[in-house]
Amino acid sequence: MNRLHPALRRILPQLITLVVVLGCNVLVFPDFFKIEMANGRLYGSIIDILNRGAPVALLAIGMTLVIATKGIDLSVGAVMAICGAVAAAAVAGGSDVATAVVLALCAGIVCGLWNGFLVAVLNIQPIVATLILMVAGRGVAQLITEGVILTFTNEGLIFLGSGSLMALPMPFLIWLGFGVLTAILVRKTALGLLIEAVGINLRASTLSGVRGNVLIVAVYAISGLCAATAGIIVAADIKGADANNAGLWLELDAILAVVIGGTSLLGGRFTLAGSLIGAMIIQSINTGILLSGFPPEFNLIIKAFIILVILIIQSPIVQSVLFALRMPPDRSGDDAEPNRDDRADERDHSMQKEGMAP
Amino acid sequence: MLLQGKSITKSFPGALALDAVDFNLLPGEVHALLGENGAGKSTLVKCLTGAYRRDAGAILLDNQPINPRSTLEAQDLGIGTVYQEVNLLPNLTVAENLYLGRQPRRLGLVSTRRMNAGAREILSGYGLQIDVSRELSSYSIAIQQIIAIARAVDLSGKVLILDEPTASLDATEVQMLFSIIRHLRDDGLGIIFISHFLDQVFEICDALTVLRNGRLVGTAKPADTSRLKLVNMMLGRSLEEEIHKEKDRTASVDPVQLQFKNFGRSGHIKAFDLDIRKREIVGVAGLLGSGRTEMAELLFGAVGHDSGEALAEGKPLRLTSPRAAVAQGFAFCPEDRKRDGIVADLSVRENIILALQGQRGWLRALSKSEQTAIADGYIARLDIRTPDCEKPVGQLSGGNQQKVILARWLATNPRFLILDEPTRGIDVGAHAEIIRFIEALCDEGMSLLVISSELEELVDYSQRVIVLRDRAHVAELTGDAITTSNIIRAIASDGHEDKVLAS
Numbered sequence: 001m002n003r004l005h006p007a008l009r010r011i012l013p014q015l016i017t018l019v020v021v022l023g024c025n026v027l028v029f030p031d032f033f034k035i036e037m038a039n040g041r042l043y044g045s046i047i048d049i050l051n052r053g054a055p056v057a058l059l060a061i062g063m064t065l066v067i068a069t070k071g072i073d074l075s076v077g078a079v080m081a082i083c084g085a086v087a088a089a090a091v092a093g094g095s096d097v098a099t100a101v102v103l104a105l106c107a108g109i110v111c112g113l114w115n116g117f118l119v120a121v122l123n124i125q126p127i128v129a130t131l132i133l134m135v136a137g138r139g140v141a142q143l144i145t146e147g148v149i150l151t152f153t154n155e156g157l158i159f160l161g162s163g164s165l166m167a168l169p170m171p172f173l174i175w176l177g178f179g180v181l182t183a184i185l186v187r188k189t190a191l192g193l194l195i196e197a198v199g200i201n202l203r204a205s206t207l208s209g210v211r212g213n214v215l216i217v218a219v220y221a222i223s224g225l226c227a228a229t230a231g232i233i234v235a236a237d238i239k240g241a242d243a244n245n246a247g248l249w250l251e252l253d254a255i256l257a258v259v260i261g262g263t264s265l266l267g268g269r270f271t272l273a274g275s276l277i278g279a280m281i282i283q284s285i286n287t288g289i290l291l292s293g294f295p296p297e298f299n300l301i302i303k304a305f306i307i308l309v310i311l312i313i314q315s316p317i318v319q320s321v322l323f324a325l326r327m328p329p330d331r332s333g334d335d336a337e338p339n340r341d342d343r344a345d346e347r348d349h350s351m352q353k354e355g356m357a358p
Numbered sequence: 359m360l361l362q363g364k365s366i367t368k369s370f371p372g373a374l375a376l377d378a379v380d381f382n383l384l385p386g387e388v389h390a391l392l393g394e395n396g397a398g399k400s401t402l403v404k405c406l407t408g409a410y411r412r413d414a415g416a417i418l419l420d421n422q423p424i425n426p427r428s429t430l431e432a433q434d435l436g437i438g439t440v441y442q443e444v445n446l447l448p449n450l451t452v453a454e455n456l457y458l459g460r461q462p463r464r465l466g467l468v469s470t471r472r473m474n475a476g477a478r479e480i481l482s483g484y485g486l487q488i489d490v491s492r493e494l495s496s497y498s499i500a501i502q503q504i505i506a507i508a509r510a511v512d513l514s515g516k517v518l519i520l521d522e523p524t525a526s527l528d529a530t531e532v533q534m535l536f537s538i539i540r541h542l543r544d545d546g547l548g549i550i551f552i553s554h555f556l557d558q559v560f561e562i563c564d565a566l567t568v569l570r571n572g573r574l575v576g577t578a579k580p581a582d583t584s585r586l587k588l589v590n591m592m593l594g595r596s597l598e599e600e601i602h603k604e605k606d607r608t609a610s611v612d613p614v615q616l617q618f619k620n621f622g623r624s625g626h627i628k629a630f631d632l633d634i635r636k637r638e639i640v641g642v643a644g645l646l647g648s649g650r651t652e653m654a655e656l657l658f659g660a661v662g663h664d665s666g667e668a669l670a671e672g673k674p675l676r677l678t679s680p681r682a683a684v685a686q687g688f689a690f691c692p693e694d695r696k697r698d699g700i701v702a703d704l705s706v707r708e709n710i711i712l713a714l715q716g717q718r719g720w721l722r723a724l725s726k727s728e729q730t731a732i733a734d735g736y737i738a739r740l741d742i743r744t745p746d747c748e749k750p751v752g753q754l755s756g757g758n759q760q761k762v763i764l765a766r767w768l769a770t771n772p773r774f775l776i777l778d779e780p781t782r783g784i785d786v787g788a789h790a791e792i793i794r795f796i797e798a799l800c801d802e803g804m805s806l807l808v809i810s811s812e813l814e815e816l817v818d819y820s821q822r823v824i825v826l827r828d829r830a831h832v833a834e835l836t837g838d839a840i841t842t843s844n845i846i847r848a849i850a851s852d853g854h855e856d857k858v859l860a861s
Binding site: 206 | 681722
């Protein structure tokens with residue numbers, strides 16, 4: 001296990017969880033891994049998971065960065081609705097697909113900048129700051145669609161939601177590409193390190209000459225961009241912008257994907273790959289429940305139960321027990337154990353800090 | 359025997375933190391626990407209070423073996439702990455803090471009246487007549503410390519562990535605390551006293567135990583030992599040459615590097631003029647709250663100035679933010695390391711390169727190998743004790759964390775370094791090392807501004823000492839005038855004779 005690349009070792013628990021969830025899916029649906037080729041594209045449950053998981057995966061990318069700065073973005077579902085509406089309205093108004101997409105992405109970035117402004121400049125707590133847009137955003141989307149489901153027939157835009165390239169569905173390629181680009185952006189530059197530093201100790205980072213507030217605004221902008229992309233895909237998929245239902249509750253799935261992925265809500269160290277796997281775990285559960293043929297009224301209960309089990313397995317107490325069982329007390333322990341102690345300490349401190357904040 | 363630890367052993371990945379350490383505490387005894395940072399003092403205390411699970415050894419309380427698995431359990435058994443950073447909730451009232459988790463109830467509701475009455479009674483036992491219904495944060499650290507002690511004694515009542523209780527107190531407050539400690543001792547409590555201040559140890563303690571590198575060096579009575587012996591025990595080497603360092607600091611003749619003219623901010627610190635030469639150490643002295651830290655924050659741009667200007671070699675400087683200051687070659691090691699200095703979860707390497715990376719901007723990332731080279735270089739140069747540069751900095755001892763922050767700034771190659779209490783809460787060994795660095799950096803041509811409440815230290819290395827009082831510059835001492843008594847006189851003048859200098 002110690003021979004694994006550190007980055008891979010970090011997301012090993014998430015990978016194991018994904019394999020277990022997929023294994024369960026095979027139990028309830030034997031044809032689960034069957035993949036067929038038809039009309040020049042692949043079909044099958046796995047492909048379906050990669051395709052349907054696109055919105056949550058995209059949201060999870062932005063959410064990971066936001067959470068790494070000790071923030072949270074509740075508005076992403078509403079931003080999806082806004083941006084889907086913008087794209088739909090643009091093509092309905094006669095724009096070409098490129099213009100529509102650019103307009104929608106810009107709308108997402110503006111939404112993100114607004115959130116970042118509230119959090120970084122006005123110092124509003126992230127959960128409250130983004131709640132504002134979460135509530136108002138659907139209203140904005142409804143204004144854009146004028147209260148109806150704004151349908152469109154633009155082939156180019158529809159292609160983004162249901163087309164395929166190299167036999168793979170577009171939504172999958174989009175989130176994968178977005179994930180890889182973001183990973184390169186944060187890990188090949190110093191952005192990732194600076195985001196983590198800001199998330200762990202904003203004061204110390206700022207005193208070290210890091211532009212903490214600019215970074216915070218930037219991660220919310222990225223989150224808005226991710227939400228815009230997800231919104232375009234969802235609108236393109238149903239060939240219309242539904243201001244009321246597009247992206248509804250998806251912010252919670254995205255947060256869950258980040259948490260399952262192994263990034264702490266306390267900020268700091270983050271893993272994009274973990275969050276993407278987390279998104280796929282959630283989608284696998286959704287797809288698995290549908291395929292299993294359980295009565296649909298059980299779906300949410302089963303989903304909640306599976307997620308509870310995953311989170312219990314990942315909880316510090318269970319992890320330290322597993323750790324003690326697995327590792328004789330020698331050098332190979334690395335940093336895993338102390339890190340966990342540290343987290344506990346951090347929690348105590350943050351309790352105190354909140355009290356002391358002016 | 360009240361509390362006994364028998365060959366307590368604790369290891370962490372890569373390090374043996376305690377190696378079969380024995381510890382004995384009698385009732386009615388103040389027992390000092392001494393040692394350099396990383397000697398194992400806090401690990402021992404954490405094992406005794408159940409915060410850590412020991413690997414081997416036994417703990418006996420009143421000759422009964424005990425096995426506390428958490429600090430809460432230890433508290434119930436009778437072992438209470440008060441930490442350096444007061445571990446109470448500043449936004450609750452004094453009474454609520456004293457009764458947190460066990461508020462007196464009436465019909466299922468908290469009875470504030472009875473709680474306040476009880477709190478007043480508890481505190482009157484400590485000679486404290488304060489309004490218990492006010493928020494804890496409205497009182498000074500010393501009062502908060504006493505409230506923390508009162509809570510710990512009230513909850514536990516047999517053993518009281520004080521971890522660096524005097525670190526942020528001034529001399530009068532220390533005396534107030536000591537009279538309370540003596541009082542508790544006379545009531546039969548066993549008190550473990552952890553401190554870096556040897557004078558205080560000799561003043562208050564009945565016995566002392568010295569640890570070094572996780573091993574027990576010895577136990578002694580203060581009467582049977584001397585400061586020098588004790589320092590030798592703690593360091594395992596003689597410090598004589600450090601103590602009797604000859605001082606040959608002459609005024610810098612180098613050109614003025616930085617000029618601050620009428621620099622100030624209302625409500626923060628009164629406008630002052632300050633010239634800093636190249637190759638010069640300017641010391642800053644003053645009581646707590648005299649504006650020392652405010653002055654540092656102002657100079658570094660952490661707080662904007664609203665009057666005056668800063669000039670470097672005649673050209674105006676923009677000092678509107680820490681980032682702008684860093685761009686001008688400024689660096690600042692803050693007083694509160696935990697809050698303003700370290701990024702605890704990040705590794706030593708990442709902490710060291712943070713300022714340099716911030717300066718370069720996010721696009722021009724230092725590669726991992728460059729980072730490791732820089733970090734390893736400073737780990738060797740500053741003798742930072744860490745297994746490797748990937749260890750999270752939060753797990754190092756205070757002195758090593760301070761060195762990491764120093765390394766972070768040295769990596770940016772600053773021309774002006776501001777150090778706010780660089781030796782606070784640091785053991786004797788690291789203390790001497792840091793002072794040596796301050797002098798070495800000056801000799802290399804850097805300008806330094808050092809704020810310290812340790813006057814001997816300031817006198818030792820400063821070429822000029824600025825004295826602050828009530829958020830204003832009140833005196834500037836140069837040359838032979840730099841003596842501790844002159845500094846004290848400057849601080850105490852003008853109707854402030856009753857105040858004693860911060861320890």
